[in-house]
Amino acid sequence: MTTAGTLPAPATFPPRPQMDTEALYAQAAADRLGFWAEQGRRLSWDKPFTTVLDDTESPFYRWFTDGTLNASANCLDRHVAAGRGDRVAYHWHGEEGETRTITYAALLEEVQRFANALKGLGVTAGDVVGIHLPMIPEAIVAMLACARIGALHNVVFGGFAPQAVGERMAACGAKALVTVDGARRKGRVTAVKQALEEVLETLPDLEHVVVVGAAEAPCPMRPGRDSWYAGLCAAADPECPAVPLPAEHPLFILYSSGSTAAPKGVVHTTGGYLTGVSYTHRVVFDLAPERDVWFCTADIGWITGHSYLVYGPLLNGVTSVLFEGAPDHPHKGVWWELVERYGVTQLYTAPTAIRAAMSWGEELPGRYDLSSLRLLGSCGEPIDPTAWHWYHRVIGGGRCPVVDTWWQTETGSIMIAPLPGATGTKPGSATRPLPGVSAELLDADGTPVTGGTGLLALTEPWPSMLRTLYGDDERYLVTYFSRFGKDTYLVGDAARLDEDGCFWILGRTDDVINVSGHRLSTAEVESAVAAHPAVADVAVVAIPDELTGQAVVAFVTPAGGRPGDAALETELRRHIAVRIGKLARPKRIVWAADLPKTRSGKIMRRLLRDLLTGQETGDVTTLGEPDVMAALTAAVTHPIH
Ligand code: PRX
Numbered sequence: 001m002t003t004a005g006t007l008p009a010p011a012t013f014p015p016r017p018q019m020d021t022e023a024l025y026a027q028a029a030a031d032r033l034g035f036w037a038e039q040g041r042r043l044s045w046d047k048p049f050t051t052v053l054d055d056t057e058s059p060f061y062r063w064f065t066d067g068t069l070n071a072s073a074n075c076l077d078r079h080v081a082a083g084r085g086d087r088v089a090y091h092w093h094g095e096e097g098e099t100r101t102i103t104y105a106a107l108l109e110e111v112q113r114f115a116n117a118l119k120g121l122g123v124t125a126g127d128v129v130g131i132h133l134p135m136i137p138e139a140i141v142a143m144l145a146c147a148r149i150g151a152l153h154n155v156v157f158g159g160f161a162p163q164a165v166g167e168r169m170a171a172c173g174a175k176a177l178v179t180v181d182g183a184r185r186k187g188r189v190t191a192v193k194q195a196l197e198e199v200l201e202t203l204p205d206l207e208h209v210v211v212v213g214a215a216e217a218p219c220p221m222r223p224g225r226d227s228w229y230a231g232l233c234a235a236a237d238p239e240c241p242a243v244p245l246p247a248e249h250p251l252f253i254l255y256s257s258g259s260t261a262a263p264k265g266v267v268h269t270t271g272g273y274l275t276g277v278s279y280t281h282r283v284v285f286d287l288a289p290e291r292d293v294w295f296c297t298a299d300i301g302w303i304t305g306h307s308y309l310v311y312g313p314l315l316n317g318v319t320s321v322l323f324e325g326a327p328d329h330p331h332k333g334v335w336w337e338l339v340e341r342y343g344v345t346q347l348y349t350a351p352t353a354i355r356a357a358m359s360w361g362e363e364l365p366g367r368y369d370l371s372s373l374r375l376l377g378s379c380g381e382p383i384d385p386t387a388w389h390w391y392h393r394v395i396g397g398g399r400c401p402v403v404d405t406w407w408q409t410e411t412g413s414i415m416i417a418p419l420p421g422a423t424g425t426k427p428g429s430a431t432r433p434l435p436g437v438s439a440e441l442l443d444a445d446g447t448p449v450t451g452g453t454g455l456l457a458l459t460e461p462w463p464s465m466l467r468t469l470y471g472d473d474e475r476y477l478v479t480y481f482s483r484f485g486k487d488t489y490l491v492g493d494a495a496r497l498d499e500d501g502c503f504w505i506l507g508r509t510d511d512v513i514n515v516s517g518h519r520l521s522t523a524e525v526e527s528a529v530a531a532h533p534a535v536a537d538v539a540v541v542a543i544p545d546e547l548t549g550q551a552v553v554a555f556v557t558p559a560g561g562r563p564g565d566a567a568l569e570t571e572l573r574r575h576i577a578v579r580i581g582k583l584a585r586p587k588r589i590v591w592a593a594d595l596p597k598t599r600s601g602k603i604m605r606r607l608l609r610d611l612l613t614g615q616e617t618g619d620v621t622t623l624g625e626p627d628v629m630a631a632l633t634a635a636v637t638h639p640i641h
Contacts, residue, residue: 002098003630005232009431010598012213012344013399013467016466017120018263019282019283020340021419021420021422021423021488022422023365024283024419025029025422025435026052027435027546028435029435031053032436032438033053034052035296035435035436036052036053036063036275036436036463036495036497036500037049037278037461039275039276039278039436039463040052040063040064040272040275040463042220042275042278042279043069043271043275043278043315044069044073044074044078044275045067045068045069046068046069046070046191046244047066047067047068047069047324048067048083048175048427049064049065049066049067049271050064050067051064051066051245052064052067052197052401053461054531056463057348058461058486058487059476059477059481059486059487060460060467060468060473061461061465061593062247062248062328062467063247063248063269063271063272063275063461063463064247064248064271064272064463065247065248066079066247067246067247067271068244068245068246068247069147069245069270069271069274070078070147070148070242070243070244070245070270071144071147071270071274071311072102072111072115072144072145072147072148072242072253072564073148073242073323074190074274074315075147075310075311075315075545076104076107076108076111076144077108077242077586079104079317080104080105080108084104084317084339085103085104085105085108086103086105087103087104087106087317087319088101088102088103088104088319088478089102089103089104089106089314089319089539090102090107090137090140090319090320090321090322091293091319091320091321091322092136092137092322092323092324093321093322093323093324093325093338093342094184094324094325094342095184095186095187095324095325095329095330096133096184096187096330096360097330098121100137101597104317107140107141107144109238110137110141110143110239111141111144111240111339112143112231112234112238112239113233113237113238113240114141114142114145114232114233114236115144115146115148115149115240116236116237116239116240117210117229117232117233117235117236118145118146118149118151118176119147119149119240119476120206120232121207121210121227121232122174122175122207122208123146123149123151123175123208123365123633124149124150124151125149125150125174125245125249126150126151126152126245126250127152127175127176128143128151128153128154128172128173128174128175129146129151129152129153129154129157129174129176129177129178129495130153130154130155130164130165130169130172130174130176130177130178130179130206131143131146131153131155131156131177131178131179131559132152132155132156132158132160132165132177132178132179132180132192132196133155133158133178133180133183133300134158134180134183134184134185134192134214134324134475134612135299135300135322135323136157136180136212136214137322138178138180138212138214138229139155139300139442140300140310140322141574142178143155143252143300143306143310143328144310144314144567146252147238147251147252147270147465148242149240149243150242150243150245150249151519152172152250152251153251153252153253153382154168154169154174154235154252154253154254154255154265155254155300155301155305155306156168156169156255157254157299157302157581158183158192158299158300158301159301159583160300160301160580160581161198161577161578161580161581161583162195162198162199162578162580163579163580164579164580164581165196165199166196166199166202166203166264166340167263168255168265169203169206169264170202170203170205170253171263171265171470171471172253172265172470172471173205173241174203174205174282174622175205175206175207175208176206176208176209176210177197177200177206177209177210178205178209178210178211178212178229179192179193179209179210179211179212179213180192180193180212180213180214180215180217181193181194181211181213181214181218181219181494182214182215182217182219183214183215184214184215184216184277184324184325185325185326185329186325186326186328186329187194187329187330188218189215189216189220190217191217191218192217192378192398193209193211193217193219193220194217194220195419196217196218196424197248198417199222200225203458204626207225208225208226208227208228209225209226209227210226210227210228211223211227211228211229212231213227213228213229213230218307219257220308222465223337223559224440224486228315228435229421233459233478234395239527242446242610245270246270246273247269247270247271247476248268248269248270248271248272249269249270249391249465250268250269250270250467251268251269251270251273252264252267252268252306253266253267253287253470254302254303254306254409254413254484255264256303256410256519256520257512257520258598260440260596261409261526261527262298263474263522263524264472264479265412265469265470265471266300266303266409266410266469266473267319267466267467267468267469268412268464268466268467269467271463272412272462272463272464272465273311273412273413273464274311274315274465275464276411276412276413276462276463276464277307277308277311277312277412277413278311278312278315278316278415278435279436280307280312280414280417281307281308281312281315281318281413281581282312282316283420283434283435284374284377284403284405284417284434285346285348285377285403285419286297286316286374286375286413286420287316287321287346288586289316289318291342292318292319292345292346292374293318293320293321293342293344293346293372294313294318294319294320294344294346294348295320295321295323295335295338295342295344295346295347295348296308296309296313296320296344296348296349297323297327297335297348297349297350297353297498298348298349298350298380302346302409302518303407303408303409304350304379304380305387307412307413308348308358309322309591310445312413314377320483321338321342321344323335323338325405327353327356327357328356328360328367329408331369332357332360332364333364333365333368333612335347335349335357336364336367336368336370336395337368338369338585339368339370339373340368340369340372341387343372343373343511344370344372344373345373345375346373346374346375346377347373347375347376347377348376348377348378348379349377349378350378350379350380350381350516350517351381351382351383351384351387351517351549352381352454352517352547352548352601353379353381353382353384353516353517353546354378354387354391354395355387355391355546356388356547357395357463358387358394359384359547361446362394365394365395365478366394370395370396370397372399373395373396373397373399373400374399374400375400375401375403375420376391376395376396376400376402376403377404377405378390378391378402378403378404378519379404379405379407379414379451379517380405380514381514381516381517381549382428382491382504382505382506382507383402383404383427383428383549384428384551385427385428388402388404388427388428389427400632401418401420401425402425402427403417403420403425404417404425404428404429404431405417405430406430406431406503406505407559408479408491408492410466410489411433411458411464411465411466411468411574412465413438413464414434415433415434415439415458415462416430416431416432416433416434416437416503417431417434418430418431419434420422421433426498426500427503428499428502428504428583429477429503430502430504430505431502431503432501432502434501434504436462437458437460437462438458438459438469439456439457439458439459439503440456440457440458440459441453441454441455441456441457441495441496441497441503442455442457442484442488443452443455444579446483446484446485446488446581449497451497451499452496452497453494453495453496453497453506454495454497455490455493455494455495455504456491456493456495456505457488457489457490458488458491458493459483459487459488459489461489492510492512493505493506493507493508494506494507496507500608501579507529507550511523511605513540513542513550513552514526514542514549514550515524515545515549515550515551515583516548516549516583518549518551518583520552520580520583520584522539522540522542522605524580524584525540525552525554525576525580525584525586526538526539526540526554528579528580528584529556529572529575529576529577529609531552531575531579532571532572532575533559534558534559534562534568534571534572535556535557535558535572536557536558536559537558537592537595538554538555538556538557539554539555539556539592539595539605539608540552540553540554540555540586540602540605541553541555541605541608541609542609542611543587543613545587551586551587551588552584552585552586552587553586553587553590553608553612554572554586554587554588554589554590554594555590555592555595555608555632556572556588556589556590556591557591557592557593557594557595558591563591564589564591567601569589572586572589573586573589590632590635590636591635592631592632593631593635594628594630594631594632595608595628596608596629596632597628607629608632611629611632612632
């Protein structure tokens with residue numbers, strides 16, 4: 001990898017933005033709340049708001065409190081009412097090349113039917129509906145149908161294992177779950193519903209399971225609880241008026257990994273979240289809805305899928321490509337084939353995918369006509385300058401600006417990114433906070449620093465911020481607002497601020513691992529490993545990885561003094577895939593007779609990281625058993641197999 005900033009970068013975007021970006025910065029700086037109010041008013045409100053921000057109970061901020069609106073009406077009805085019902089909302093492209101073209105009008109009709117179906121099952125405003133689906137249009141229908149009647153959706157990534165799905169359903173008391181008979185992945189079908197059966201039995205709050213028939217997989221159905229999506233929709237009334245909801249009505253819960261084993265249920269509400277995603281999607285990607293074809297490669301189960309595959313594009317009335325498959329199936333050039341086929345104008349993906357494409361060679365994208373592309377986006381992890389330049393040169397043909405966008409599940413929408421026409425780009429830096437966003441770098445005492453490295457903080461509330469962690473206000477306060485007080489949102493990332501006021505994100509400061517742009521918590525992986533009877537102790541750390549950004553390494557002490565071997569390694573990797581998902585499988589397992597611990601028994605992960613990256617292990621004076629490190633060094637350098 002190249003060191004940040006060593007390659008020359010195009011200084012600015014081509015001067016062709018759809019808006020006056022300099023004016024946006026100036027306006028937001030002069031009157032931040034007035035600026036956000038103006039962004040909020042771009043939505044369609046049943047009752048317009050008069051209050052912009054209520055901060056009387058900070059950090060439980062409330063935005064646009066006295067207004068009412070509906071998310072699905074904003075995404076669909078208003079475009080159809082304005083005569084744009086025939087515009088394509090999604091070009092869906094299936095794994096094996098099948099296609100479906102879904103207009104705004106068609107999407108609205110199906111959303112209304114499914115909203116009525118949910119109502120028929122007894123789902124009402126405030127109930128939680130789980131969604132565990134692959135990248136099929138029904139996933140979007142289900143989200144918007146929930147939003148239409150005020151139910152909260154809780155989407156769980158399709159790649160998560162049944163147990164992880166069950167935990168996330170239990171934690172939010174989901175009343176219904178929408179899932180699928182089978183999910184296709186690289187030519188194989190997984191019987192999703194069948195695999196969930198056991199876990200479903202353990203969920204006392206779960207009354208209904210709706211199954212989308214997508215893959216003709218074996219699918220047991222329990223009478224009284226389970227129903228087929230298609231049957232429900234066919235029987236449902238095609239009209240379901242959108243319910244006007246208070247701006248602060250929760251729109252969804254999305255579980256994300258934190259520092260402990262229990263995932264955090266990030267809660268986003270309606271008015272503020274929609275304001276943030278529609279604004280950022282429009283300005284960062286220089287959208288022209290009547291002309292653009294947007295392709296966001298994120299899975300719907302992550303925040304990027306929520307904000308920039310569903311809500312942002314639909315709010316802005318854009319046509320999107322929705323791709324079911326993996327980037328290397330049926331062939332490694334499939335994304336570029338889709339760009340050519342649909343005339344994609346903006347592509348939004350993660351550095352890990354760019355690095356994979358780099359490793360497959362330039363020749364593949366070279367086979368397709370990528371000249372429709374105007375802008376390229378990146379998010380989820382730092383993009384190293386080598387990947388940035390490759391993306392710019394090979395995919396963007398040297399013409400397209402690359403926008404590196406920094407944000408989080410909690411922020412709901414992009415916070416730091418260059419703006420077309422206004423901000424110079426620097427490969428490796430997400431550059432400056434967007435208009436309306438206040439980001440600062442703080443030292444360990446919370447004093448702002450104007451250069452060098454520090455802790456990234458957001459120092460003013462913003463509309464699309466999380467409101468709390470579901471059912472756990474205390475954890476919300478402690479996680480984000482305890483270290484520097486209730487007015488300063490602690491991001492959890494370290495960053496560097498350069499002389500131009502540009503931020504360079506360095507990575508997490510907590511025990512969160514970022515594998516291929518997906519968040520995992522060391523604690524969650526550790527508790528899964530520790531649950532295996534053959535394991536006595538475990539510590540999980542992240543190491544840098546060329547392809548996935550970071551990779552998981554597990555130090556494991558087998559139970560009963562037995563030595564680690566290849567069979568146990570295979571078994572543990574399988575066990576982790578079953579408990580959490582394949583994503584969490586360690587790249588490497590190191591057998592450790594003992595783990596380095598402080599005298600109070602806290603595992604010193606820092607030492608393990610140093611060991612793996614070949615660094616001096618530094619201060620070991622707090623170690624309870626100083627000899628542990630020598631044995632571990634041998635285990636790392638001379639693995640048993
Ligand atoms: O560490 C930062 C990294 O991803 C974290 C947020 O992960 P998640 O909530 O899963 O949201 C992913 C969707 C954006 C951040 O705390 N991160 C995200 N974007 C960038 C990034 N690191 C560097 N550069 C980015 N552009």
